[in-house]
Amino acid sequence: MPLIEIKEVNKIYKLGDIEVNALHNISLSIEKGEFAGIMGPSGSGKSTFLNIIGCLDRPTSGQYLIDGFNVSQLNRDQLSNIRNIKIGFIFQGFNLLPRTSAIENVELPMLYKGVSAKERKKIAIEALSAVGLEERKNHYPNQLSGGQQQRVAIARALVNKAPIILADEPTGNLDTKTSSEIMELFLKLNRESNISIIIVTHEPDIAAYCKRIIRFKDGNIISDERNEQN
Amino acid sequence: MINVFSTVKISVRALRVNKMRSALTILGIIIGVGAVITMLAVGNGARKKIEEQISSIGSNLLIIFPGSSGSGGVRFGSGTQPTLTIKDAEAIQKECSSVQEASPVINGTAQIVYSNQNWSTSIIGTTPNMFIVRDWSIINGKVFTNDDVKSSTKVCLLGQTVVDNIFGNLDPVGHIIRIKKVPFKIIGVLESKGQSAQGHDQDDVIYIPITTAQKKLFGTQFPGTVRTIMVKAKTFEDLAKAESQINELLKQRHRIGNKQENDFTVRNLTQIMQTAEQATNIMTLLLGAVASVSLLVGGIGIMNIMLVSVTERTREIGIRMAIGAKTWDIRLQFIIEALTLSLIGGLIGIAFGIAGAKIVSILAEWNTIISNMSLVLAFGFSGIIGLFFGFYPAYKASLLNPIDALRFE
Numbered sequence: 001m002p003l004i005e006i007k008e009v010n011k012i013y014k015l016g017d018i019e020v021n022a023l024h025n026i027s028l029s030i031e032k033g034e035f036a037g038i039m040g041p042s043g044s045g046k047s048t049f050l051n052i053i054g055c056l057d058r059p060t061s062g063q064y065l066i067d068g069f070n071v072s073q074l075n076r077d078q079l080s081n082i083r084n085i086k087i088g089f090i091f092q093g094f095n096l097l098p099r100t101s102a103i104e105n106v107e108l109p110m111l112y113k114g115v116s117a118k119e120r121k122k123i124a125i126e127a128l129s130a131v132g133l134e135e136r137k138n139h140y141p142n143q144l145s146g147g148q149q150q151r152v153a154i155a156r157a158l159v160n161k162a163p164i165i166l167a168d169e170p171t172g173n174l175d176t177k178t179s180s181e182i183m184e185l186f187l188k189l190n191r192e193s194n195i196s197i198i199i200v201t202h203e204p205d206i207a208a209y210c211k212r213i214i215r216f217k218d219g220n221i222i223s224d225e226r227n228e229q230n
Numbered sequence: 231m232i233n234v235f236s237t238v239k240i241s242v243r244a245l246r247v248n249k250m251r252s253a254l255t256i257l258g259i260i261i262g263v264g265a266v267i268t269m270l271a272v273g274n275g276a277r278k279k280i281e282e283q284i285s286s287i288g289s290n291l292l293i294i295f296p297g298s299s300g301s302g303g304v305r306f307g308s309g310t311q312p313t314l315t316i317k318d319a320e321a322i323q324k325e326c327s328s329v330q331e332a333s334p335v336i337n338g339t340a341q342i343v344y345s346n347q348n349w350s351t352s353i354i355g356t357t358p359n360m361f362i363v364r365d366w367s368i369i370n371g372k373v374f375t376n377d378d379v380k381s382s383t384k385v386c387l388l389g390q391t392v393v394d395n396i397f398g399n400l401d402p403v404g405h406i407i408r409i410k411k412v413p414f415k416i417i418g419v420l421e422s423k424g425q426s427a428q429g430h431d432q433d434d435v436i437y438i439p440i441t442t443a444q445k446k447l448f449g450t451q452f453p454g455t456v457r458t459i460m461v462k463a464k465t466f467e468d469l470a471k472a473e474s475q476i477n478e479l480l481k482q483r484h485r486i487g488n489k490q491e492n493d494f495t496v497r498n499l500t501q502i503m504q505t506a507e508q509a510t511n512i513m514t515l516l517l518g519a520v521a522s523v524s525l526l527v528g529g530i531g532i533m534n535i536m537l538v539s540v541t542e543r544t545r546e547i548g549i550r551m552a553i554g555a556k557t558w559d560i561r562l563q564f565i566i567e568a569l570t571l572s573l574i575g576g577l578i579g580i581a582f583g584i585a586g587a588k589i590v591s592i593l594a595e596w597n598t599i600i601s602n603m604s605l606v607l608a609f610g611f612s613g614i615i616g617l618f619f620g621f622y623p624a625y626k627a628s629l630l631n632p633i634d635a636l637r638f639e
Contacts, residue, residue, distance in 0.1 A: 051633055056632050056633050056636075076557060080555060083554050084554025089552050095548075099243060100243075109554050111236055112555050112559055160554075
């Protein structure tokens with residue numbers, strides 16, 4: 001059974017009287033432990049696609065199954081629950097809470113899951129040391145470099161043992177050296193913890209790390225190929 | 231459900247980021263709560279004063295005055311016609327079921343002398359049950375008896391003011407004073423009652439048996455008549471019944487037909503005071519209501535700031551939703567933030583309210599009373615304000631679309 005299975009998904013936005021068909025009959029499945037890249041020009045539907053597999057949005061029609069469980073018609077709070085335990089988000093702008101220390105940012109998903117304070121702290125420290133930031137646990141986001149902030153965000157995505165990490169242009173705000181460090185970290189997590197990683201990017205350098213590349217154009221998948229080098 | 235303690239921590243931190251803004255918002259609640267507490271204290275003080283005055287004249291009190299007299303079409307005032315007698319008082323006591331005690335009164339002013347001291351004071355001749363009627367006790371010695379009344383004994387009870395002026399620190403009991411040159415033995419001293427509602431010193435008085443007053447001091451051309459009769463009804467509820475019973479009885483005794491004017495008047499002092507008390511209650515309520523308006527305005531301030539805060543933190547809300555915050559997690563966070571503002575304001579407001587009441591006491595020389603009830607009320611009200619005005623912004627935050635919220639700059 002695939003980890004992510006998308007069957008004939010359509011997404012239609014209404015902008016006033018005009019209907020915009022952002023996704024056409026997309027079908028796709030991603031197995032556990034895959035490292036996939038999603039590419040395409042802006043307006044190609046890749047962001048819409050990411051929102052749907054991230055359970056931030058619901059498809060207009062079609063089915064979306066995670067671990068064989070249909071999540072396409074769940075309500076707001078049920079989707080929040082799925083995001084909390086199944087999906088770790090990494091954003092281009094890091095999206096850490098300001099004025100909140102690294103460790104508290106990392107604890108946040110566990111807070112909403114209902115993990116006890118003591119347990120939260122223990123797991124958060126483990127996650128921070130996995131990304132090499134244990135000593136900076138009490139620093140605030142504005143005291144950390146871009147790369148360090150992104151590592152904190154990765155630690156935050158790990159704490160609830162989510163099987164999927166969704167990264168939207170994770171290196172878009174980082175220099176080349178830091179970008180490759182972050183990508184190495186993704187590779188390590190993918191290899192050692194068997195976490196499925198899906199990265200949206202438009203940079204060929206980043207896409208080169210992926211084992212599978214899915215290209216979008218005008219709401220359709222135009223290619224889906226394995227990268228034999230990895 | 232989200233951990234409340236962590237949420238409180240998050241809220242306090244969010245409030246500390248905009249210190250000035252939070253402080254001003256809290257100030258609105260402080261003023262509101264402080265005003266409510268001060269105003270209730272002022273109102274309660276006024277009520278307490280009236281209650282004290284009621285208890286100083288005696289509770290459930292009726293006073294019967296004789297009617298007015300006329301001479302050649304000129305009418306003199308109430309009490310100018312001597313129609314009430316000691317016998318009337320005895321009849322009222324015996325026959326009116328709602329009356330507990332009825333005590334006749336003759337009064338006048340006289341010069342009193344003790345050794346080289348002298349003093350002019352009011353002399354009241356009455357019966358022993360007067361001290362029950364007026365809830366008045368003796369602090370030293372004893373009250374004269376009905377036997378003293380029967381045999382017109384020359385004994386007297388002194389009010390505290392008389393004792394202070396004539397005897398100073400000496401114990402007057404057992405000494406002889408002269409009232410209008412008639413020697414009287416002092417058998418007791420009355421407890422101090424202070425000023426009456428009209429500012430009259432109730433302790434500047436000497437009480438003697440009524441018959442002694444009639445025969446030895448205030449000889450009258452109408453023997454056996456009295457100035458007033460004071461009546462204590464059994465309970466507050468009995469006052470109206472007692473009044474009508476007395477009216478019936480006196481009409482019958484004085485042989486007054488239905489069409490004739492009464493030759494006496496019954497006044498219900500307690501009821502007058504009770505009306506005054508009700509007026510103060512209304513005043514307290516009004517003051518509280520006016521003060522509550524400022525609390526309400528403080529609440530609107532909270533709502534305003536919370537709405538700004540929700541807009542400013544749209545992205546934060548988006549992040550929280552993306553990593554798993556549910557509707558009520560977001561709502562609780564903002565409600566707790568609003569509650570924190572209003573409860574901190576409530577606590578400081580209590581301190582300000584107490585201080586405000588003290589300042590009013592000192593500057594306006596107005597007795598203020600802060601009841602625990604008013605503190606609980608004001609604090610509870612500030613909490614309700616926080617909940618009420620915090621809910622809409624929290625509700626708005628919880629309905630944000632996570633995708634739009636995440637994109638918010």
